[in-house]
Amino acid sequence: MWESIDAILPTVSKPGRYAGGEWNSIAKDWKDADLKVALAYPDVYEVGMSNLGLAILYDLLNRRENVLAERVFAPWPDMETAMRGSDLPLFSLETKNPLSAFDIVGFSLGYELTYTNVLNMLDLAGIPIRSAERTQEHPLIIAGGSCVLNAEPMSEFVDLFVLGDGEDALDRLANLYIRERGQAAPGRPDKDDFLRRAVEIPGIYVPRYYDVEYHEDGTVAQILPWPNCPSQIVRSIIAALRPSVTRPIVPFLETIHDRAAVEIQRGCTRACRFCQAGTIYRPLRERPKEEVLAAIRDILKNTGYQEVSLVSLSSSDYPDIAGLVGDLLSCYGSQRLNVSLPSLRIDSFSVELAEEIQRGKKTSFTFAPEAGTQRLRDVINKGVTEEDLLRSVETAFQLGWQGIKLYFMIGLPTETDEDVEGIVHLVRKVRDVGKRHAGSRASVRVSVATFVPKAHTPFQWTAQIDETLLARRQEILRRGLRGGGVSLSWHDPKVSRLEATLARGDRRLGSVIEAAWRLGCKFDAWSEHFDFDKWRLAFAECGLDPAFYAHRQRPLDEVTPWSHLSSGLSPAYLRSEYRRAAAATGTGDCRVDECNNCGLQKSIPACGERHRSQLATIRGRKVERAAT
Amino acid sequence: MNVQRLRLTFGRDERLKYVSHLDMMRLWQRAFNRAGVPLAYSQGFSPHPRISTAAPLAVGVTSNCELLDVFLEPAGDPSAFLDRIEPEMPPGLRLTAAAEVALDSPSLPSRLRFAEYETAFAAGLPAAEIASRLEALLSAPSLPRERLRDGRVKHYDLRPLIADLRPRDGSARHATIWMRLQANPSGSGRPEEVLAAMGIEAPPLRITRVGLILDQ
Numbered sequence: 001m002w003e004s005i006d007a008i009l010p011t012v013s014k015p016g017r018y019a020g021g022e023w024n025s026i027a028k029d030w031k032d033a034d035l036k037v038a039l040a041y042p043d044v045y046e047v048g049m050s051n052l053g054l055a056i057l058y059d060l061l062n063r064r065e066n067v068l069a070e071r072v073f074a075p076w077p078d079m080e081t082a083m084r085g086s087d088l089p090l091f092s093l094e095t096k097n098p099l100s101a102f103d104i105v106g107f108s109l110g111y112e113l114t115y116t117n118v119l120n121m122l123d124l125a126g127i128p129i130r131s132a133e134r135t136q137e138h139p140l141i142i143a144g145g146s147c148v149l150n151a152e153p154m155s156e157f158v159d160l161f162v163l164g165d166g167e168d169a170l171d172r173l174a175n176l177y178i179r180e181r182g183q184a185a186p187g188r189p190d191k192d193d194f195l196r197r198a199v200e201i202p203g204i205y206v207p208r209y210y211d212v213e214y215h216e217d218g219t220v221a222q223i224l225p226w227p228n229c230p231s232q233i234v235r236s237i238i239a240a241l242r243p244s245v246t247r248p249i250v251p252f253l254e255t256i257h258d259r260a261a262v263e264i265q266r267g268c269t270r271a272c273r274f275c276q277a278g279t280i281y282r283p284l285r286e287r288p289k290e291e292v293l294a295a296i297r298d299i300l301k302n303t304g305y306q307e308v309s310l311v312s313l314s315s316s317d318y319p320d321i322a323g324l325v326g327d328l329l330s331c332y333g334s335q336r337l338n339v340s341l342p343s344l345r346i347d348s349f350s351v352e353l354a355e356e357i358q359r360g361k362k363t364s365f366t367f368a369p370e371a372g373t374q375r376l377r378d379v380i381n382k383g384v385t386e387e388d389l390l391r392s393v394e395t396a397f398q399l400g401w402q403g404i405k406l407y408f409m410i411g412l413p414t415e416t417d418e419d420v421e422g423i424v425h426l427v428r429k430v431r432d433v434g435k436r437h438a439g440s441r442a443s444v445r446v447s448v449a450t451f452v453p454k455a456h457t458p459f460q461w462t463a464q465i466d467e468t469l470l471a472r473r474q475e476i477l478r479r480g481l482r483g484g485g486v487s488l489s490w491h492d493p494k495v496s497r498l499e500a501t502l503a504r505g506d507r508r509l510g511s512v513i514e515a516a517w518r519l520g521c522k523f524d525a526w527s528e529h530f531d532f533d534k535w536r537l538a539f540a541e542c543g544l545d546p547a548f549y550a551h552r553q554r555p556l557d558e559v560t561p562w563s564h565l566s567s568g569l570s571p572a573y574l575r576s577e578y579r580r581a582a583a584a585t586g587t588g589d590c591r592v593d594e595c596n597n598c599g600l601q602k603s604i605p606a607c608g609e610r611h612r613s614q615l616a617t618i619r620g621r622k623v624e625r626a627a628t
Numbered sequence: 629m630n631v632q633r634l635r636l637t638f639g640r641d642e643r644l645k646y647v648s649h650l651d652m653m654r655l656w657q658r659a660f661n662r663a664g665v666p667l668a669y670s671q672g673f674s675p676h677p678r679i680s681t682a683a684p685l686a687v688g689v690t691s692n693c694e695l696l697d698v699f700l701e702p703a704g705d706p707s708a709f710l711d712r713i714e715p716e717m718p719p720g721l722r723l724t725a726a727a728e729v730a731l732d733s734p735s736l737p738s739r740l741r742f743a744e745y746e747t748a749f750a751a752g753l754p755a756a757e758i759a760s761r762l763e764a765l766l767s768a769p770s771l772p773r774e775r776l777r778d779g780r781v782k783h784y785d786l787r788p789l790i791a792d793l794r795p796r797d798g799s800a801r802h803a804t805i806w807m808r809l810q811a812n813p814s815g816s817g818r819p820e821e822v823l824a825a826m827g828i829e830a831p832p833l834r835i836t837r838v839g840l841i842l843d844q
Contacts, residue, residue, distance in 0.1 A: 006642075010688045010831060015646040023658070023718050250658060252644075252651040304658030304716075336669075361673075 001088075001096045008082040016253045017045035018079060020071075020093030023250040024302065026058075027094040028068040034178045037061055037069045038092055038102040038139070042109070042117035043525065045073045049249070050257035052311060053145065054108055057166055059245040067174055070094035070102075074117045075124065077523070083124060090125040099125035103177065103188055104140045106170075107158070109147035112502035113495065113525040115154060116517040118143075122157070129514065131159050131208060136191055142173075148205075149235065149280050150455040150562040153502050155207035156510035160195060162203055163565060164235030164280075165266075167242055169203040176201065199229050203236025210564060212507055218548055220506060220559040234566045235280065237604065241266060241287050244295035250303045259307035259340065260299045264292050264324070268313035269591040273381045273581050274370070274412065276454040277313055280567050283604050284591060289324050296328065300337070307338035316345035316353065317591075325356055346384045351395040364403030364445065365396040371412055372422030378584040379414050381577075386426060393430050397437035404430055404444050410473050411451040411465030413581060420473045423448075424480030431485055444486045448477065450496035454503050456567040458577035461554040464500040466547075467493070494532040498524070500550040506561035509549075511542045570599030631668050632703030635729045635736075639692035640685070643720030649684035655718065656696065662716040665709065668701035682736035682840050683743060683811050686818070691837035693744075695736055697729070736842070742791055743811040744839030747819040749832045751803035755795065758803055761826045762793045771825050786825055789817030802833060808841070 009015035020027075030036065039058055041048030048054060054071070061069035070092035075083060083090070089098040099105055105127075107118050119129045122141070128134050131141070143154065144162035151161040162169045176197055180189035195206045209226040225231050244262050251258070267284040268277065287295075296308055308328075312318060321341075328339055339357040344350040346367050354365065369389050371377045377384060393404055408423050427446055434442030450470060453459045465473070470493055481488050502509060515538035523529035539546055554560070556575055573596070580587060590596050594614060601611035640647075647655065656679055660667055669675040678699035685691055700709075706726040717723060751758070765771065771786040789810045796804040809817030819835050 009646060015687060016648065016651065019643075019646040021643045021719060023655075252647045252655060254651070254654070301662065304661035306661065336675075 001091060001098070004086055004088050005091065005096060008079075008086055008088065012079045012082055013076060014045075014253065017073065018075065018093065020096070022252055023304075024247045025071075025094060025249045026062045026068075027070075028062070030068070030095065030097070032066065033068040034066040034181060035068075035104070035174055036102045037067065037174075038072050038099050038105045039069055040072045040099070040105050040107045040118075040121060042074050042107055042114040042121060043111075043523075044076055045251075046253060046255045048073045048108075049251045049253075049255045051108060051110070052261050052263060053110070053166065055245050055248045055261070056242075057106070057170060058249070059247070060167060060170065060242075061174065064174065066178065070097070072099060072121070074114075074121055074523070077529075080120070080124065090121055100127055100139060102139045104142055106162075107141070107143040107145075109143050109145040109154065111525060112147055112153075112499050113530075115502065115513050116521045116524055118154070119157060119514060119517040120522045129517075130156055132156070134159075136188065140191060140194070144170075146276065146280060147503075149276075149565055149567055150503065150505070151205060151207060151565065152212075152507045152561045153505040153509035153513060155507050156514075159191070159206065159208070160198055161205040161207070162236070163205055163233055164203045164567075165238040166236075167238050169201060169236040172201045173198060173204065196228075202234065205233040205565060207507075212561075214506075219554075220561050220563070222559060223564045225564070232564060232566050234603070235568050237283070237568060238285070239605075241285050244287070244291070244299070246295055246298035247302045248299065250305070257309060259309050259338070260296070260303055260305040261309045261311050262292055262295050262299065263287065263311045264315070264318050265312040268317070269589045270314060270317070270383065271381055271577075271587045271589065271596065272370075273379070273458040273577055273587075274409070274451060274453075276457050279456050279569055279598075281313065282567075282569070282598065283600055283607055286319065289320055289327075292324060293327060293331070297331075300332070306336055307340065309340045309342065311342065314343050314345060315341040316343075316347070316350045322349075322353060325353060329356065346388050346392050348392055348395045351392050351399065354396075355399045362399070362401040364405050364443070365401045366405040366407070367392060368407035369426065370407065370409050371415075371419060372408065372424070372426050373419045375584055376412055376415060376419045376422070378586055379581050380412055381581070381587050383586065383589070386429070389426070390429060390433060393433050394437070397434055397442065402438050402441050402443065404434060404442075406430065406444065406446050408446065408448050409451040410448055410477075411470060413451075413453075413459055413462045414584075415465070415473075417473065417476060420476045421480065423477060427481055427486055435485070440485070442485060446477075446481060446486060446488045447491075448474075448488065449491040450493045452496050452500045452503060455560065455562045456569065456574070458574050458581055460504065460560065460574065461556055461558070461578060463553040464497065464550045466551050492527060492530070495524075495527075495530060497546065497550055498532065498535055501546040502549075504561070505549050508542070508544060512538050512544055515541045568600050568603055570597075570602075573598045630702040631731060632700045633729050633731050633733075634698050634700060634706055634709060634726050636696045636698065636723060637725040638694050638696065638721060638723045639690070640694070640722070641690050641720050644718065645688055645690050645720075648687050649681075652685070653679060653681075655721075656698075659713060659716040659718075660698070663712045665698075665712060666700050666702060666704075668699035680736060682740050682842070683816070685837060686835075689745075689819075689835045689837055693837060693839050695840055697736055737813070739842040740811050740840060741843050742808050742839075742841040743816070743837055744841070745807045745809065745819040746796060746804055746834075746836045746838050747807060747823060747832050748802050748804045748834040749823060749828055750830050751799075751801060752830075753803065753828075755803070758805070758826075759795050762795060762805065765790065765822070765825060766793060773821060773825060775821065784815075786817065786821055789815055790822065793822065806838075808839075811840075 058069050061067050072092050122129045140159050142160045143158045144166050148161040180194050198204045209229045211224045213221040215221045265286045267281040269284050370382050431444045453462045516535050519534040521534050595611045601607040667677040682695040710726050773786045774781050774783050791808040794806045796806050
């Protein structure tokens with residue numbers, strides 16, 4: 001295999017993407033393995049190698065003596081052409097074995113626009129793309145990641161989905177596989193036997209055991225599980241974070257996040273209503289500070305990195321984040337360690353924190369107010385005021401930053417022209433603060449994305465803004481923000497439309513994804529490859545309308561295509577949040593305020609305890625009041 | 629100031645040959661960090677470790693003769709340095725020597741004159757034919773060639789970049805040519821260009837850098 005690979009690598013761009021052999025990569029002996037897993041990431045190497053989930057699962061599987069896990073990424077089109085030209089099947093980086101030789105191929109699905117790459121990778125591996133066309137001799141194709149909470153559009157291609165945290169579920173799946181293999185005479189366990197038993201594992205969804213019936217209007221009528229299959233598949237939730245990966249692979253190539261990463265917490269308690277990560281990673285699980293420090297010490301020693309990222313959905317919310325940063329700087333300041341803190345809150349505390357860890361030039365500081373008026377920020381429950389933002393901006397300029405980057409969304413539910421004009425007013429105020437402090441050097445960059453409603457959020461029923469209205473609102477921004485030290489950039493709205501279509505799609509979209517891929521769609525997440533016209537054609541071929549999925553306001557009692565897949569949050573909570581949004585009523589942060597009864601109090605012991613003590617307090621107050 | 633300059637000799641084999649020059653430099657820095665080697669940093673607004681090689685090694689090329697200078701602070705015993713760094717070398721990288729050099733001696737790139745390569749290719753030509761083609765290249769007054777650089781065609785003369793060419797013993801299927809090519813700031817010869825100038829269309833099977841010639 002290496003000889004044929006070696007023959008084409010000199011002809012492709014960045015051949016290092018396909019060569020493997022990186023520091024800390026693990027190439028085990030195939031003879032000793034009872035289970036061989038290919039961890040497949042449907043994007044290019046530099047993107048996939050920046051994914052913490054992949055690093056966690058690689059470590060988890062390879063820690064087991066009789067299991068091996070290897071990596072494979074989507075070959076860039078020049079490599080694909082060269083591979084197809086010399087009949088070279090898709091191979092793993094570690095041992096250069098073809099994907100078809102593995103027992104399980106597991107795809108990471110974190111973004112809807114990578115779906116066509118999954119099909120392309122299977123095809124490049126010589127594996128039939130549809131589950132129904134695969135036999136006993138093909139590997140089991142599984143998938144996990146944030147997208148699989150609505151697995152339906154990919155359900156024709158994937159045999160089994162892992163919903164939620166992968167750690168426990170994958171461990172159990174591996175145990176089951178090895179046990180089943182032990183019983184079956186040489187070779188792989190019977191696929192159907194294995195899948196029938198796998199559905200007993202929490203968080204495992206096998207789509208072939210569920211029949212979907214549709215109404216005439218195309219909406220889902222009901223989803224019927226086969227006998228002995230659960231009617232609700234609830235996301236797997238680990239009770240506590242496992243020890244951090246301290247021997248991650250150190251790529252030769254420069255990747256997107258070319259640094260060490262330690263997950264300091266998983267989940268977020270802020271309850272922003274547009275945010276899917278906020279619902280599907282609950283509850284909050286924190287890694288104790290001492291554990292974070294020990295992990296960083298080991299990881300630096302094992303990798304040689306000089307930069308560490310403290311990964312979480314909201315860094316400023318980590319308890320004693322200031323203490324953690326302080327400790328890191330006093331331990332490693334002399335060794336030139338860079339610390340990066342993604343997702344900082346909008347307040348002066350966060351700006352000062354950023355100042356502490358800043359090395360070198362202060363280029364630009366990023367804030368995400370998301371919406372332009374207080375009313376709309378209340379609708380989406382983004383608990384930040386204009387005053388918060390302006391004070392934070394002021395602090396940033398005072399501390400020497402010369403540029404501010406602001407993220408907004410347009411097309412948020414209940415948005416009016418006034419809300420978009422609100423963005424203009426807010427940005428102008430930010431610019432004025434900048435001018436006062438940095439004069440003409442002050443720059444304000446505004447980045448605007450189109451809102452994409454996602455499954456399992458309070459906005460899962462809402463319509464995405466249509467093109468005509470979007471164009472009008474964009475024009476408001478363009479006119480209002482012309483010149484004067486403000487630059488404006490857009491996410492391609494067509495990309496957001498496709499994302500919205502796939503994110504809340506049903507099983508019938510499988511045919512559309514296949515048609516799009518056959519028309520040549522791949523690397524849809526890359527603007528130079530994205531071709532919306534081909535997608536339009538694919539929809540037309542299949543007789544389906546993207547607007548039905550993206551631009552339709554869905555009734556609250558409609559059966560969603562993902563209604564059998566549960567995040568653990570109750571539908572009643574999502575409906576209540578939807579109504580509170582419509583009334584612009586805020587919902588608190590359940591870490592500091594009351595429990596919001598999101599549904600997890602029923603399954604998560606810590607949440608349940610909190611909920612009960614809260615009820616007891618309320619009852620106690622009532623008794624007191626009655627007594628006086 | 630207790631700064632020390634070490635000159636390392638290293639080679640890389642097939643397993644690392646697709647690592648670009650920039651990535652090699654990052655690889656070295658990380659290996660030094662893992663080993664806990666006290667790197668000396670440059671002064672200025674964005675200090676960086678002082679690590680430099682004699683000449684970038686092209687992607688796809690293996691070598692057994694690379695040179696790298698690294699500045700350390702404080703100074704230490706070069707052989708202890710080797711022991712510390714050895715376990716941190718990725719498979720395919722082999723460190724063969726570490727020796728102290730004077731802090732003020734000229735930089736490696738400024739002293740480099742020639743690089744020597746062994747280039748193997750699928751023969752399909754009798755040995756006598758190969759020898760006569762090499763002879764033809766050496767006796768040509770000029771060898772105008774063009775190559776694509778950043779999407780633009782660049783015309784240049786290959787001949788002054790060739791110092792010497794000799795056939796090496798090969799098998800019936802594979803032939804190997806030894807080349808001494810100019811390598812200095814005014815221009816560096818590329819082994820695959822020499823093959824192309826010989827009229828050999830097929831891409832080389834293997835290119836190994838076997839020597840770096842510094843001025844005295």
